[in-house]
Amino acid sequence: MEQREIILKIKENFSKSEVKVFDEKQFSVFADKDDIVRILSFMQMIGFQQLAIISAVDWIDEKKFELVYNLFSYTHIQQVLVKTKIERDNPKIQSVMNLWEVAQMYERDVHEFFGIEFSGNDDMRPLILHNWKDKPPMRKDFDSLKYSNEIYGTFKKSEEV
Amino acid sequence: MVNIMLRFLFAAFTSIIMGLLFMGIGRKFIARIRRHYAGPFYQSFIDVIKLFSKKSISHNWIMDFGVMMGFAGIIATIIFMPIGPFNVFSQMQGNIIIIIYFMTIGYLGMAMGVAASGNPNATIGIARALTLMLGYEIPFVLTVILLVFANNSSLLQVMVVNQQGGFMEWNAIRYPFAFLAALIALQGMLGEQPFDAMIAPSEIASGPMVELSGKFLGFGFLQHAAQIFLETGIIVNMFLGGSQNFFIFFAKQLALYLLTVAVSGIFPRYRFEDAVKFFWMAPTALAAIQLIIFII
């Protein structure tokens, strides 16, 4: 399928979603957060086999988290970014690990770094960080330099060398 | 008595020193295949001295005992092997059956020692080593049986005497298939690739040695050195005509050792059950064929 046809199909089924074309091999779909599982399973059905990555963006000024599901199709050679925004205060969204098994690890990762809850995904043990007590580090209001200086210390540079 | 003690000490020291020397030369040799230089040939001596200078950790007395037993087992076996013209007990002259029996003591001691350390990697390693032993003992014993029949004696000395008079008389020429089987078994005995599944660093982190430190590793090193000397010595006596000259004897051993090193340099390791299967197939078949030829 051409990119145009895919977009038409998405528009047909999900009229509320906004589509933005980046170039002939890549486009993004912005969907409502309640639609996300439906749209992703629809995408899987029309031939987007690979879930390349799930990532999140912290739009702190808007008080929103943006979740980006990155899909790829070997049949259409198309890269799709399916995006949705959720509230920053109580970040919660449906898990998609039933569609792709790899989503489990990506969601665990996003949970660890952004503190987003995925309902339906139970294994949320910390994977990367050791004994983490602060707020999730990838949030924009977490100051990494301050943290580092506080706990790991740094040399004071001498004035005259 | 003192005389025997001195002779015993001589045998033990010769085996350790020559073994360490062989190891050093072997490292230089394999480095050549790998296109580099490696350390000096006396590197193994430095390593051993260093290991004995280190602090070592013992988990319990069983570990101490096991490691010592492994070392002592190999050294004790040396007693029965003719080193060129030299024999610790002139009347025993190296009964091959006893040698095979004693050699297992070394492994058992090692097994006891490292199992006491409680590291699962070591346990897996020693289990593999013992299984592998089952593998290479079969073809080796077959070749031994062949030679015992051929010489009507189980004494290595007798075998050596029977091979005098030019290399055409060597058992290696007379019984080439058996010799091949014995070489493959030797590869397994020395634990070189492709039969090094028991120490395999990338699988079980060097297996039995995983918990050995300092002195214990030093003893392990010495045991390995003595083992190289012993096992190459047995094959030299059995197939390559031994020698009445120390230097020729050592040279034959070294040649044999370098052969195993060269093979280990160009082959990866077998899975250990594949290795056992292989031992029961190829070398056993070779030895059996030789035996059948001999019987016919």
Next chain:
Amino acid sequence: MNYKKKSLLGPLSSLKYLFHDPITVRYPKEQKKTYPEHEGCSPQYRGQHTNDLEKCVGCGSCMDICPTGAIEMVEFNDVKDKPGATRKRPVIDYGRCCFCGFCVDVCTSSSLSMSREYIHTFITPLNADSRDAGDLISNDFVRRPDLSLTENPGWNTPDEWSWLSLDRMVMGVMEPKERKTSFVEMVRGYSKEEAVREAQRCVACGLCKEACPIHMDIPEYIDAIWKDDIEESVKQIYKTNPLPEVCGRVCTHKCETACSIGLRGDPLAIRWLKRYAVDSLPLEKYKSVLLNNAIKPVNKRVAVIGGGPAGLSAAFFLSLMGYKITIFEADEKVGGIMRYGIPAYRLPDSALDKDIDFIKSLGVEIKTNTRVGKEIEFNKIKSEYDAVILSTGFNLGRSTRIPGSQSKGVVQALDFLSDTRDFAAKKIKEVEITEKILVIGGGNVAFDCSRSAARLQMMKFGKVNVTQICLETLDIIPADKAEVDESAEEGVVLICGRGPKQVMIDENGKVKGLDHMKCNSVFDENMNFNPKFNEEDKAICEATMIIEAIGQAPDYSYISDDVKSKMKFERGKIVLDKNNETGAEKIYAAGDIVKGPDIVNAIADGLRSAIALDKKLNK
């Protein structure tokens, strides 16, 4: 190739290397020999840093680009002061350095480079108390770049590969043909895109700030322009400069001479950027942008005599401090040299008025057509006001005093320029010119004269015949290079290195030409102005009108004698004491009469006198 083909012989072939030499590089004994002409590491290896301390200007770009924060600028005691440079030099923390070489690629002075030396190991000292192990060993890795490593050069960055944008954004200027027919402003100014692109060239080194007489926050306002935040930019500009429209056009831009980008390429067009910033913000918005804090009034009155740049500057800053200001201006409008000295094609009235209108809007009272000493007595002012600032400037033309210079066809530059200005403003119908004009002088004013004359000739006769003669040779000419080039484009003929001898006058008493001679040297050993001429080498230049533009002089006739006697003068300028006071009570001085003619200096001086005054009055 069939990979299922198993062959025992395949691996065995590897045994051939038993008979080959190993490929090992036995390092401490031998080095690898891969590169032509170099043993060891590569000819452009990124090893430890080395820095030419003399060449370095301490701009700090290396510190800004360093991704690891490894570079810190530290003041070096053994570095000599030099103009356009600070005494700070980079010190590198090898506990952070990642050897990316970005510092070298952005180095503005091409002094920083990397060597091929890479070995540095240090053993933690035995006696170091483990409690502060870190600090004790820090000296082992926080180091100055090693100067001896220059003998082993590695990564360095010629201009070609520099990351800096070395080419200036070209400024739209009218074509010579077009511009010489009118007095319309010839520099078009930057568009938004152009300004942003020019502003991004800045590395924010701050050397310009040092060079600028008023120490404007140049990096800050350029940064604001880059961020497209005009209001912030204007705010930054007005912190120190009350006449940005003027400065954005006719400043002598010492900042651009100091600009560190200029070491490798074209300096930033700081002046044009300033002009862009203030041009883009309409006057109506000034108040809301600039006057955030209410001015706390001080119940004191200050008189400013002379509405030139210094006077306006002093008035601006004093009124921000809350003083009540009155400016006494002899002419019809304030502006002084800015209005009557600078031709309209460089500084149009609209721009000047914008600046002045804003100052007026602060509540400054301006009394025009009030010449002190004529319309009002100096002593009256002195008694009525709490303080008086003199900023009358250099308002008299200086004559060459050669024979014939008093004749009718010889005019003074300021008179000529002021007439021209009036003509451009359509106040008078015509300026008296002839077909052959000769201008004497090599400063900016002289060029203003010759270019104005060229325009007038073009408008009147349709062709240009202006010759300019100056003492200095081209390399030491005091005027801007742009002036020289542009005047040549407009058809002005420049004769360098010759001094006037006498004005030739014909039988009717009209000017016929100028007799000039070669000038051997302009300055003596002490760098004082003391020209030496070669009288033998003579030539005659024909002209029917001569404009003298060799400098200006002050006029102190309005000051009452009792005040004058308390003040000190040297070479025509007023000498101030260490508190920036003149010596006479209540009398302060600013501008050309203190510093010599220059608009930026005058503005700076206005601020300085305002501060001195405030200090005294608010004690």
Next chain:
Amino acid sequence: MSEILTFMGMEDQYKKYELFFGPNHPGMHGNFSYIITVEGHTIKKIDPDAGLLHRGFEKLVEQRLWMQNISLIPRICVPEPDINEAIYSIAVEKLMGVEVPERAQYIRTIILEMARIGAFLFGFGGIGGATGLYTASYWTFADRDYLLDLFEWLTGARIYHMFILPGGVRRDIPNGWLEKLSETVDYLQKRLYEYDRLIYNNPLIVKRLENLGPVTQEDAMKYGITGPNIRATGIKYDTRKAVPYAAYDKIDFEVPVQTAGDGLARAVQKREEFQVSLDIIKKAIQQMPEGSVRAKMPNPLKFRVPKGDVYVKLETAHGEHAYYIVSNGSDKPYRMAVRGGSFTAGLVYAQKALVGMRIEDVALWMATMDICPPDFDR
């Protein structure tokens, strides 16, 4: 004696036990750990424990200027660092709409292919190390060093070159470099046949690799296994062909595929791609155009990227490495998410594939799947 009896009876106790495979384990590639539950010699459960190499790149790039990041990101994937610079540069160029000069494209292609060959050599050595054929590792690591020599000559550093920048490359090629490169390529070609004899025709290696963790096409797509490993299952997809970048659209090359998808197919696939990379370099040297190597770019201290987001993925030796970059129009990236080429294979697919395997095959499986911990720890 009780100790010995305990040992004899240990079979029960050790019937099912946990084994820490890594981080301090010679078979582990990099600093990473699998907690393996073993029954006998067979793996029953596998639990990856990542994060030992975590540096927080995604946070660090948000704290640095766009250009400063060039020196930071190569460290994400250590064996093949150039790919990171290339992805980042391409993403920035796409967002800014910058056209890269053709010569720079060719230089990029050569650098990327050299890095790829370096990573393949690492991979061959890894197979050698995992199977005990140390001669292979000694050879390949030493031969890789000749490529590093060339890198050092061109870029001034051995490992982290920081040579590919937004807008082109940092320097032009020095005199004599291309000749030396052709020499090295010829040498590697000669050596490749020796590797064939030592590794790929070695009956024992074939025996070890055959039927090692076969991957089906469906699994490969679903689990996000990419690069040579997906081509080893028979899917003919190569990012260099499908979504060309650098000068790959101007260079003619074939994409090899295998069908079996097992360890041998994966290893052989990498060997074939090694050959393809050598060919690409040879062609790129021949076609190398003249011209400038860097488009005019803004001052690095005042470098801004227009608002927008882009996902760029490039082909590497261990799969597709990709960045998702979001810019809010300021002088620092707003967000950069890294998709390491082996994230899914090492963390998710391993949980499925390794179960039922024997412990001696874990290291070898990792070597053939090219599990690269730095790129999923980030």
Next chain:
Amino acid sequence: MLLTSTNEIKDNGMERILNFFRKKSLWMLHYCTGCGAVELPPTMTSRWDMERFGMGPMATPRQADLLLITGYLSVKSLKRVIYTYEQMQEPKWVIAFGSCPINGGIYYDSYSVINRLALYMPVDLSIEGCMPRPEAIIDGFTKLMKAIEKGEAVGYKKYRENYEWYKANQRNVLERTSAVLKEEA
């Protein structure tokens, strides 16, 4: 604790003789903690061949004399490295590679990477560079050998004597119970 043998180090004379053998046979632990590990394979293998100095990789900490911290250490790795270091038998030495263990290197502002290794374990030798080239590594090794021969490389003794201090530092990083950055109201 695993450090069982805390006997006093033997007198200097005997140690000096043994040091000769120790420096000639430094076995390093084959543990790649960071990106510096990428320069170790070339150093170990044919091109640079550190076996010439009697050095070789060892599979387990028990057998090794030398711990190489190859680059940065994340907190999670630090815990493993400390375990490993304590498992090693004396005498033992630590070499820190590159900028990162000295003062944080390029990760100076990372929340996950320690800045100063010297706070958590005794470092005998630091090699600068990012990454240190094989030549620099070999140079570092020879320098350490000289220091060992002179009896100057005694980091392990320092660790023993200041054990509590090191432990406190380690606990500060590894066993926190509360957040580091206080929540701003």
